[in-house]
Amino acid sequence: MSHPHPELGPPPPLPEGALRIVALGGLGEIGRNMAVFEFDGRLLVVDCGVLFPEAEQPGIDLILPDFDYIRDRLDDIEAVILTHGHEDHIGAVPYLLRERRNIPVVGSKLTLALLEAKLTEHRIQPVKVEVAEEQRRAFGPFDCEFLAVNHSIPDALAVAVRTPAGIVLHTGDFRMDQLPSDGRLTDLGGFARLGREGVDLLMSDSTNAEVPGFVTSEREIGPVIDEVVRTSSKRVIVASFASHIHRVQQVIDAAERHGRKVALIGRSMVRNMGVARDLGYLRIPPGLIVDSKEIEGWPPDEVVLICTGSQGEPMAALSRMANRDHPIRVAEGDTVLLASSLVPGNETAVTRVINGLTRWGARVVHKGNAKVHVSGHAAAGELLYVLNLTRPSNFMPVHGEWRHLRAHAKLAALTGVPDDHIVIAEDGVVVDLVDGRARITGAVQAGYVYVDGTSVGDVTEFALKDRRILGEEGFISVVIVVDSNTGKVTAGPEIHARGSGIDPDRFDEVLPQVEKALQENAADGVVDIQQIRRVVRRTVGSWVSNTYRRRPMIIPVVVEV
């Protein structure tokens, strides 16, 4: 197994008849999935998603793939293929279309509808190409065949990309639920047919490659939800992902069976379920839905609320209920059901919500104490089926952190893919398929692009580093007014500090030290603002460090009059 080395340089020119694949996201992380295929000077993009920030990216709303690699070649893009409608696969499309509006976006009916609803907020009207499983369609030199896959959102697709360089099968996200509620199975027959034809490279979802065995059927969640609704004496509040249409369907079915009305809470929940209902992916019995504003007055034992916030998002309805900062007042006897996974990184926030709700007397049912969630990704035992059916000449695990990619690579090796035909690449690593053999040939820029408020890319790693220091230690700013003619200090030093946790009175101790240092510095009569800044930073910095063993940001501000 080869893996990238820091010393990877720019890739060589792509040989004629060869296919190049560069993931700009999704390799070495869970999220912002995006792969760029290149053949004969033309490009095909598969997925274009966002990554959600962690504590190390304070204040950031979203993280995008870096489009730098394709920015000068936007006109070479034949199409963007979207495997399904999750944010980590479609969320960055608006930002790509901002750079070139008429890139054709290709996807299934539901995927395109969810994308379109999102693009409306960005005031973009996309060029859509609707496809479905068992269809085949060429985009420039890329002859694409679409195959059904089962996932935690309906209407997901895998794509086989044929070029003269060979067949590449990209699974997208998938699971192998053998009893799916909508009957739509992952098309293993199609995978087998491709395997017989000869898959030159398999790119397969690694998210659950570390999880042994098999994922339970989504169908098994139904009875658990039903039991929760049936045995609840007061309100039932269900939190789920706003895209999990199958899960919401099960909640709606249970509510109907037990004579409860349903209110949908949260903008994305209302929007997505509207889309799903209109397209026939969600069945809502007439009269079942009650407006969320009216639901407060309804008897508690006659309602089910479905909301977002299952990941502990502080502004979502659920967190606000836990803090008693929401019109719905959770009380003794209410039941809250977190019918979702716990996305890594959100553990603390979710724990806080569970404790808050418990404090007010609610019973909280979650994946830690009941079978209320199944994963949307195939586990190790299932991934082996895909490897055995497609019998790929080369294998490249995608969609996962390092641990997942390595685990998936091991599974491939167990099924007989030779070690040196397994390519573990990170974001930005260039993989060329030449003469039937996939190899790493270089690397391109593929860093994080941060969305903060309305701006994209303005917030840099430098700014984040400043934020981390400010967030941990606060700052001390020292203002000094200097006469630009004489070099004399005419006002200040004045100290302003925030977040430093130092009693402002204590600054009286350091001010004389600063004054003294400035006097010594001014002895030669030359005004050197850089030098004044250095003296201030050093004097105040050592004082704080010696007195408090802390390192706040020290900001000398020298104003000339």
Place this chain on the structure above:
Amino acid sequence: MSHPHPELGPPPPLPEGALRIVALGGLGEIGRNMAVFEFDGRLLVVDCGVLFPEAEQPGIDLILPDFDYIRDRLDDIEAVILTHGHEDHIGAVPYLLRERRNIPVVGSKLTLALLEAKLTEHRIQPVKVEVAEEQRRAFGPFDCEFLAVNHSIPDALAVAVRTPAGIVLHTGDFRMDQLPSDGRLTDLGGFARLGREGVDLLMSDSTNAEVPGFVTSEREIGPVIDEVVRTSSKRVIVASFASHIHRVQQVIDAAERHGRKVALIGRSMVRNMGVARDLGYLRIPPGLIVDSKEIEGWPPDEVVLICTGSQGEPMAALSRMANRDHPIRVAEGDTVLLASSLVPGNETAVTRVINGLTRWGARVVHKGNAKVHVSGHAAAGELLYVLNLTRPSNFMPVHGEWRHLRAHAKLAALTGVPDDHIVIAEDGVVVDLVDGRARITGAVQAGYVYVDGTSVGDVTEFALKDRRILGEEGFISVVIVVDSNTGKVTAGPEIHARGSGIDPDRFDEVLPQVEKALQENAADGVVDIQQIRRVVRRTVGSWVSNTYRRRPMIIPVVVEV
């Protein structure tokens, strides 16, 4: 079940013959355990621990219980009883002893030795009272009986406190390992004897009250560790808590069996294992330990390294190895064993370490993929035994978040404790045992006290709020120099920003707006610095909000010359 309400006021005077219990930590949180008992004007403290900060407490090193409730009554304290040597039970003792040095500290041999090693760093020589299981000893009106309990550190104790108000059994932290490697069982016989005598109030460890069933024996970890060491072809690196003497013993035993030398890495690991060895709690074969500086040169298949950092602490050796920022260069074929629990809140940090180590080719064995950890706390099935054996008249779950306290309360109710004899209290809630009945009677101050660097309590919630804003959004400071006689602006406005993620050139847009607003403001000729500040804050604030949809901290600095 009663539970506290926000409207709780100060408690009434304690009736004669009654016992008062106030937890200053550990109720509603996992950590900083501390309970204050009061009888006849005298006080007894049980445990005095720290809580480790989360992301919401940026820059904070430790969180202490608030001693405010006892600060005026330090001389009334008869003793501090320490149930065992973990940080969340002894970590705040140095800070309490700073307020009164000669408070007797009571504990088992190992507990006192670990405390003493810690106090040396604070240059405090404690007044020690060593006790052991099956001993009985009075501290003022508090007649204390000590009972052995098994936990993830040796020599842990429960304590039964007898006063004329009745018998209170405080379990401390415990588990029920029935095959402990040191043969020291939780003294259920003693619990039963107390039950026959009549336990008026049981205070019992709730940490695992939500976990069904039973905790596996520590003994079962041994073979797994052995197998990991036996099958590793290169280096074995084991990360564990620096206090987990039994676990370290198992690693040392495995290393010895397979002919490997051992190096201990990390200050607390070296210190605690030194204490444990000197007192006979850790058996180290002669010649087995190699100095950590020498271990680099040793053949990889002949060494085991034992280090801290199992929680992903960024400065610990393990994180630095994952980042290739440590003399030990983790390489293909090395095995890293995280032989510890994953403390909630540390998931992201630990995931980062696992991915980093995996990236360099190490096999990482952790509780997610092998049986390499068992909990130190009794699970629900075991807690029922304690409730059934002690048959308490009143029950108060301790050591846990709300979810754990409620779950434990339910277990108590199932064993027959009447609902209205179960008291769920939070930190600061006053529980009085009067005439054999425990009731909530009020609440006292019990907030967080932050340790940051060398200072205790200087960092307030205000400062933390500032840090959170600065960390999320950065700041923009606007400096203006004003002539104090004329009120005219003589220099500035000048803008200095950090962490805002705004291109400095863009500030040219807002500067004229600030100047204009200042001119309009100065039209009446009166110098009002507060008013200038308001104008600046409003002008710059709206500009940022409208242009970027962000809310950095805006800091107007007006200097008069």
